[in-house]
Amino acid sequence: MTHPVIPVIDTARLMLRGPQPEDYPNFKATFASYRSRFMGGPLNPYEAWMLYAAEIGHWEIRGFGMWMIHDKVTDETYGMAGGWQPAGWPEREIAWIIWPDKAGKGYALEATHAVRKHYYANGWDGAVSYIDPKNLDSIRLAERLGATKDAGAATIDGSDAVYRHPAPGALVDSQLAHGIEMEIGHYADPMFKPKGWALD
Amino acid sequence: MITLSGTLTLHTERLTLRAPHPRDVDAFIAFYATERAQFTGGPMTERQAWNFFGTEIGHWVMNGFGMFVVTHKGDDAPLGIVGHWYPKTWPEKEVGWVLFDAKHEGKGIAFEAARVCIDHAWTALKWDTIVSYIAHGNDASVALAKRLGAMLDVDAAQPKPDSPGYVYRHHRGAA
Numbered sequence: 001m002t003h004p005v006i007p008v009i010d011t012a013r014l015m016l017r018g019p020q021p022e023d024y025p026n027f028k029a030t031f032a033s034y035r036s037r038f039m040g041g042p043l044n045p046y047e048a049w050m051l052y053a054a055e056i057g058h059w060e061i062r063g064f065g066m067w068m069i070h071d072k073v074t075d076e077t078y079g080m081a082g083g084w085q086p087a088g089w090p091e092r093e094i095a096w097i098i099w100p101d102k103a104g105k106g107y108a109l110e111a112t113h114a115v116r117k118h119y120y121a122n123g124w125d126g127a128v129s130y131i132d133p134k135n136l137d138s139i140r141l142a143e144r145l146g147a148t149k150d151a152g153a154a155t156i157d158g159s160d161a162v163y164r165h166p167a168p169g170a171l172v173d174s175q176l177a178h179g180i181e182m183e184i185g186h187y188a189d190p191m192f193k194p195k196g197w198a199l200d
Numbered sequence: 201m202i203t204l205s206g207t208l209t210l211h212t213e214r215l216t217l218r219a220p221h222p223r224d225v226d227a228f229i230a231f232y233a234t235e236r237a238q239f240t241g242g243p244m245t246e247r248q249a250w251n252f253f254g255t256e257i258g259h260w261v262m263n264g265f266g267m268f269v270v271t272h273k274g275d276d277a278p279l280g281i282v283g284h285w286y287p288k289t290w291p292e293k294e295v296g297w298v299l300f301d302a303k304h305e306g307k308g309i310a311f312e313a314a315r316v317c318i319d320h321a322w323t324a325l326k327w328d329t330i331v332s333y334i335a336h337g338n339d340a341s342v343a344l345a346k347r348l349g350a351m352l353d354v355d356a357a358q359p360k361p362d363s364p365g366y367v368y369r370h371h372r373g374a375a
Contacts, residue, residue, distance in 0.1 A: 021261060049287050050251075061225060061254055062222075087229070
């Protein structure tokens with residue numbers, strides 16, 4: 001049996017690794033909570049376990065999937081981010097979820113920016129994110145990543161909005177790319193003030 | 201890094217039991233779309249069945265054991281899945297079986313595959329108990345459980361208390 005080697009992705013503050021059995025408790029806590037209401041939750045313990053196992057199986061079936069987001073220093077987990085395309089998904093998705101008590105620190109931005117860069121460097125020519133229209137935090141993140149609502153794109157089941165990510169070329173040495181890097185830099189170092197730039 | 205610990209393959213006289221592979225997903229989805237799947241959590245939509253197939257693979261990673269795809273020796277076409285099943289919240293470890301197509305019933309395939317899995321559970325996995333959870337009305341599986349020497353255990357805990365079924369308990373040396 002062949003299985004994909006899941007690459008490790010390093011960012012300023014984070015290390016992204018394939019989901020492991022020992023990472024399960026945090027996943028379960030989040031999917032048991034109201035936090036997961038836009039991702040098919042809340043789930044009971046049985047359903048949460050089955051979904052976590054499916055996250056692992058997704059890597060095997062598709063060759064890509066969701067990484068577990070770890071703190072680079074403490075190894076603590078903050079959530080998941082990666083590529084997602086189960087049956088019925090019209091296109092390949094960039095998806096993310098951050099544990100409720102870890103939100104607001106820019107981890108999702110830093111992780112999704114890194115996984116998108118990874119997939120773009122490995123043959124993807126684009127991606128979408130399927131987002132519940134009521135999930136304002138995720139819509140805001142999609143926009144910070146440069147994604148725009150694509151009203152004409154096929155949805156999963158009609159209840160989701162499709163946000164289309166910029167093509168790989170639009171992230172090379174562009175104002176958008178610099179803006180994302182700068183926002184991430186500011187989260188990583190709150191004292192960070194680039195010369196010659198007015199912040200806010 | 202994910203490494204599936206379930207690269208193990210079991211052999212019987214006529215069958216090969218190997219770990220599930222992405223190429224099996226269509227057969228899995230096709231089975232779960234049919235009424236035949238009513239006793240094993242189906243029928244399911246394509247999306248549900250695809251996710252469940254992912255769960256079958258992830259189960260190996262989470263537990264170090266899982267369900268095998270059963271094939272005829274020398275032919276890779278999947279006949280069904282048989283093996284070891286223990287998702288979170290299951291009261292006990294289970295040996296389960298599914299034949300995808302009715303045309304493969306009545307040939308002892310499920311019996312042969314389940315028997316080697318029960319033996320493997322006792323000897324290699326060192327399980328202390330083995331049960332098979334069987335839905336009410338699934339007469340074919342009840343008959344197979346009995347043929348394997350399992351006995352109905354009315355006092356055993358139910359995996360899904362809201363929709364109880366039969367719990368057949370296997371006994372060492374019975375099959």
